[in-house]
Amino acid sequence: MNAIKSTLFAAMLAGCIAAPATAHDCGGVCTTSFEVYLDVVASCEFTGSTDVAFGSHAVVPGQQLDAYGSLTVRCNVPAAYAISLDGGRHGSVTDRRMASDTGETIAYQLYSGPGGTSPCTAAAGTQWGDASGGCIYRGTYAGTPQDIEVHGRLTIDNPRAGSYSDTVTATITY
Incomplete structure (x- = not known):
């Protein structure tokens, strides 16, 4: 169980490190943004x-x-x-x-x-x-x-x- 927690913590830490420079100090909570879009094509x-x-x-x-x-x-x-x-x-x-x-x-x-x-x-x-x-x-x-x-x-x-x-x-x- 501790191995899973350690792996999860390492993945979260890697996500914080890979984040933009303005978000390098996660303070235990990391955020990111993503877009939602749709291209409507006429037919x-x-x-x-x-x-x-x-x-x-x-x-x-x-x-x-x-x-x-x-x-x-x-x-x-x-x-x-x-x-x-x-x-x-x-x-x-x-x-x-x-x-x-x-x-x-x-x-x-x-x-x-x-x-x-x-x-x-x-x-x-x-x-x-x-x-x-x-x-x-x-x-x-x-x-x-x-x-x-x-x-x-x-x-x-x-x-x-x-x-x-x-x-x-x-x-x-x-």
């Missing part, structure tokens, strides 16, 4: 999406079609974020295209908000672009998941019958 993610589905149509050349989808965003803390969309698999941000199995294409545009009138930059109706240029949707997460509307619009020329599709990638930056 935002897409928790869901719905497709922009134009449906099946017997089209008339010059007919304009609109379709709506959405992206659902959730962050762990209040955070500002930006959402960019790429040009899809068959086009570019300024010339998006759906393609059929035979290689035929139909051009379409993507906008934020209903009717293509809600801006994601200062210019209302600007196509939703990628981070390298064009329109970027900006928002602030305030605690509940947010649904951001994606408005698709196309004008039919004279396409061949078939199924047309494209895959667009959305990226969130916070």
